[in-house]
Amino acid sequence: MSIELKCHVGIGLPVTGTALVADDNFSARYDLDRIKGVFSRPQHKLVGQSYRDVILVLNTAKGGVATAWMLHEMKTRDMAPKAILFNAANTILAQGAALAEMAMCDRFEDGDVTSLIQTGDEVHVDPAAGLVTILNRDGVG
Amino acid sequence: MKLDDEEQAMLAGEMGPACAWALDHQIQIGRMFDAEDMVPVSQAHMMADPESLGEAGVAFVERLAGDGAQVSIPMITDPRGVDLEHYRPLGQTEEMADLERRFIAACQAMGIMMTNTCINYQTIMPPVFGDHVAYGDTGVVIYSNSVCGARSNFEGGPSALAAGLTGRTPRYGLHLDRHRRATMRFIVDQTPSDLMEWGVLGAAIGRQAGSYWQVPVIEGIERVPTSDEIKHFGAAMASYGSTPLFHIAGITPECRTVADVDGSDLPAHRIGVDEITTLRQPFGAAGEDVDVVVFAAPQLSLVEMGQLASLCAGRKRASSTDMIVCTSAQVYADAAAMGYVDAIQGFGGTVLTGTCFYQQYAREIGEANGWKRLLSNSAKIVNILGGYGYAPALATMEDCIASAEAGQVVDRGAGV
Numbered sequence: 001m002s003i004e005l006k007c008h009v010g011i012g013l014p015v016t017g018t019a020l021v022a023d024d025n026f027s028a029r030y031d032l033d034r035i036k037g038v039f040s041r042p043q044h045k046l047v048g049q050s051y052r053d054v055i056l057v058l059n060t061a062k063g064g065v066a067t068a069w070m071l072h073e074m075k076t077r078d079m080a081p082k083a084i085l086f087n088a089a090n091t092i093l094a095q096g097a098a099l100a101e102m103a104m105c106d107r108f109e110d111g112d113v114t115s116l117i118q119t120g121d122e123v124h125v126d127p128a129a130g131l132v133t134i135l136n137r138d139g140v141g
Numbered sequence: 142m143k144l145d146d147e148e149q150a151m152l153a154g155e156m157g158p159a160c161a162w163a164l165d166h167q168i169q170i171g172r173m174f175d176a177e178d179m180v181p182v183s184q185a186h187m188m189a190d191p192e193s194l195g196e197a198g199v200a201f202v203e204r205l206a207g208d209g210a211q212v213s214i215p216m217i218t219d220p221r222g223v224d225l226e227h228y229r230p231l232g233q234t235e236e237m238a239d240l241e242r243r244f245i246a247a248c249q250a251m252g253i254m255m256t257n258t259c260i261n262y263q264t265i266m267p268p269v270f271g272d273h274v275a276y277g278d279t280g281v282v283i284y285s286n287s288v289c290g291a292r293s294n295f296e297g298g299p300s301a302l303a304a305g306l307t308g309r310t311p312r313y314g315l316h317l318d319r320h321r322r323a324t325m326r327f328i329v330d331q332t333p334s335d336l337m338e339w340g341v342l343g344a345a346i347g348r349q350a351g352s353y354w355q356v357p358v359i360e361g362i363e364r365v366p367t368s369d370e371i372k373h374f375g376a377a378m379a380s381y382g383s384t385p386l387f388h389i390a391g392i393t394p395e396c397r398t399v400a401d402v403d404g405s406d407l408p409a410h411r412i413g414v415d416e417i418t419t420l421r422q423p424f425g426a427a428g429e430d431v432d433v434v435v436f437a438a439p440q441l442s443l444v445e446m447g448q449l450a451s452l453c454a455g456r457k458r459a460s461s462t463d464m465i466v467c468t469s470a471q472v473y474a475d476a477a478a479m480g481y482v483d484a485i486q487g488f489g490g491t492v493l494t495g496t497c498f499y500q501q502y503a504r505e506i507g508e509a510n511g512w513k514r515l516l517s518n519s520a521k522i523v524n525i526l527g528g529y530g531y532a533p534a535l536a537t538m539e540d541c542i543a544s545a546e547a548g549q550v551v552d553r554g555a556g557v
Contacts, residue, residue, distance in 0.1 A: 011169055025351075025383075029193070029499075030528045041528035060352050062383045063525070065277045066193040066500075068297020073195030090353035090383050091170070091314060095297040098169040099201075 003134040005116055007085075010105035010127030011097045016135070017082040019121040020054040022046045023114045026084070026093070027063035028070035037079045055123045056081040057114055061090035071096035083125045085113050085132060103127050142171050142311070143178045151307060159210030163303035170300060171311030180273050180312040182293075184215050185305035186261060187253070188277035189298040190222030190500040191240040199244045202302070206247040216305035217256040217265060218248065219278045220440060220467070220497040227493060232509025237502055253305065257495030258469035259439045262289060263368060265471070270394055273316055275304030279379035280372070280439050280521070286386040288371055290394040292316050295353070295385055314353075315386055321395065323358035323388060323404035325350055330413040332363040336373045336445070337537045338417075339366065340520030343374035345412055345420050347382025358388040358396060358404040365392055369442050376439050377520035424523050424535035426514065427552040430461065433512040434545040436538070437467035437498040438522035443475050445538075450481035452542040453488035459548030463510065464490040467497050488545075498522060503529040516544050 022045040033040035037052040061067070071093075074080035083103035084093065097104035103125045110116055113132075117123060122135040144152065144164075152168070154161040167179070191199065223233055223241040245255055256265055259278045268274050268291035276282045276293040277300075285291040294314040296304060304310045314320050327346055333339045350357050357378070366374065378384050388396035388404070396402050436449060446468060458464050466485055468476065473494045476482050482492050493501075499522055507513070507530055515531045517523055518541050523533035536544060536552050543551040 009172060011173055030525055032528070033504075040530070043527065060383070062351075063380055064279050065188045065295055065297045066190070068299055069189060069193040069195075069198045072201070072299070073193065073197050076195070076197035088352055088354060089173075091174070091294045091300075092297045092383075094170050094173045095166075095300040098166050099299040104173075 001136070001138040003137055003139070005113070005132040005134070006109040007105045007130050007132060008107035009130045010103065011094055012083070012101060012103035012127045014124065014126045015082045015103045016122070016124045017053060017055040019057050019117050019119055019123045020046065020049060020051065021057040021114055021117055021119045023059055025060050025062040026058045027061065028067040028074070030063045034070065034074055034079065051081050052079055054081050055125060056084045057117045058084070058086055059114055060086055060088045061093045065092050068092050068096040068099065071100040071102055075100040075102060085117070085125065087113055105130065105132060142168055142176055148179060157210065158208045159205045160306050162205070163306040166299060166303045167307065167311050171313060174311065174313035176311035176313040178312050179309040180316050181309050182214065182273045182275045182304055184217070184266065184268065184274045185212070185296070185301045186217050186219065186276040186278065186281055187298050187301040187305065188219035189244065190220065191237060191244060192222050192500065192502050193298070194240070194244060196240065199240050199247070202244060202247045206250040210251045210306055212252045212305035213308040214305060216253045217261055218253060219257070219259050220500050221257045221495050222501045224493045224496045227491070231506045233502060233506060256469070258471065259497060260372070260442060260469060263442050264469055275301050275310045277301040279385070280376035282385050283375040283379040283387065284372060286315055287375060287388065287393050321386060322356060323399070323402040323407060324355050325357045326399065326404050326407035326409050327357055327359045328409045328411050329359060329361035330411065333370070335537050336369060337518040337520065337535060339370040340373040340377040341417055341421055341535070342412065343377035344381045344520045344524065345416050346387070347378035347380065347384050348420065349410060350378070350382040350384045353383045353385060355382070355384060356386050356388070357384065358390065358399055358402050360390045360399060362389050362392060369445055372439055373519065377524070380521040380524050421535060424533060425552060426532070426534035426550045429514055429550050430548060431516045431544050431550050432514045433463045433465060433510070434541050435465050435498045435515055435517045435522060436541070437465070437517070438519045438525070440497055441466060441468045441472065443472050446472060446476040446481040447479070448538060450484035452539060453484050453490065456488055456542070456546050458489035458545040461548045462545050463512070464488070464545045465498055466490050466492045468492065468494065470495050499525045507531055516541055516550055
């Protein structure tokens with residue numbers, strides 16, 4: 001029982017985890033309390049939720065360049081997502097993932113990844129293959 | 142990706158471990174964005190404040206410096222996180238200052254020029270039309286691409302550093318003509334009249350653009366904006382939309398007409414007074430007590446410092462309201478010589494050099510000083526600081542000073 005989602009070749013090593021999904025965007029500086037490991041921006045759809053060790057699934061990146069360093073800093077404190085999946089990453093997020101050795105993929109062939117994957121799904125991410133597998137379901141919806 | 146002989150040698154470690162790391166990092170990025178090869182760049186500009194770097198980031202940069210890394214092109218820096226001449230009064234700690242000192246030492250060992258500015262295009266060496274550069278700071282990138290006609294992607298700190306070491310960057314995104322064409326068309330009903338309004342208009346367009354890969358072309362701007370006006374416009378657009386490039390018909394250099402950027406057939410999005418009012422509305426706070434007034438993001442130019450000094454002359458801030466002004470060391474020297482710094486300090490303002498408010502442990506200094514309600518004329522900074530525990534509000538420079546004087550938010554209902 002699984003669903004395979006094809007995406008563009010990404011960054012990082014394969015990883016498996018539980019999805020946390022929102023139709024919203026992402027900036028480590030704008031949106032996170034990086035000490036507590038939760039979304040802190042009041043307007044963010046995931047406000048108050050922990051991002052630690054999850055497969056974060058969001059629409060796109062926003063804002064500034066700080067995220068490139070911040071993903072690395074978060075990873076070294078073991079206070080980071082396992083992977084981030086986007087409909088469209090920007091350059092900063094990709095650069096941050098490369099330094100942090102964090103899995104990241106975007107550009108999904110089957111459409112909006114924030115609809116394809118649901119919060120709580122068990123997800124395997126293989127960036128080099130450009131493949132994300134939902135392990136606990138066999139139908140999209 | 143195709144690598145030339147020099148790049149192959151770098152990757153093989155023949156030019157040292159730092160260059161090998163840098164090229165490997167760049168190849169990972171290039172693969173993700175389908176770069177076919179590398180492009181030489183003339184300058185690099187690195188954003189790296191200690192809050193973003195943390196201990197891990199500083200140690201990483203120290204390791205590169207310890208490996209003998211040297212930048213191969215002129216490389217400059219974005220604002221620092223700690224003004225080492227004025228950190229204790231802000232509530233910043235010795236630990237923060239020590240991280241900053243270590244980072245500065247590592248950068249200097251690698252030959253990086255510590256310019257500490259996000260307005261290098263106004264003060265250091267603006268890029269020229271067609272110039273390929275590797276710039277960090279979204280405000281720097283959007284201004285350089287759009288106003289100067291240079292070519293840069295958003296280069297986060299690690300990638301800017303990699304470009305400084307290798308002298309090149311992967312050729313993808315805005316280094317390619319096909320990604321510089323308009324993808325969205327906006328018609329503006331009313332030309333903004335001051336810095337805050339330019340920022341709000343940029344924010345409204347950025348919010349609708351909403352992606353790094355969208356390129357707005359804008360019509361309806363009825364006069365050539367000043368460098369400061371288009372600085373606030375671009376900085377806000379980049380902040381709200383992660384947008385690295387815009388065109389303004391008849392004003393920016395790649396767009397004499399909309400047809401020049403293939404925008405003629407795009408559907409038009411109208412930006413009227415309603416859109417501007419809707420964006421401003423969450424940042425209104427008339428009559429509420431204000432804890433701190435901030436002028437930053439981007440750092441102030443000499444002209445802005447002069448405008449601020451004129452408004453401050455002969456007035457005093459309320460004892461309950463602090464005021465912070467961030468500028469670059471290059472501007473500060475001139476502003477001091479012209480008496481602007483004295484005028485701002487006479488009002489009770491604090492002028493910080495080489496930092497920017499949101500990059501200097503904004504959460505911690507807010508908590509240390511009891512700052513919650515923050516007022517600024519920067520649409521960029523009010524967008525950022527909500528996540529840092531502030532209640533940010535937006536007003537014109539004139540109303541910001543009047544608010545600092547009154548201790549309460551004065552907002553005369555400016556509309557674009």
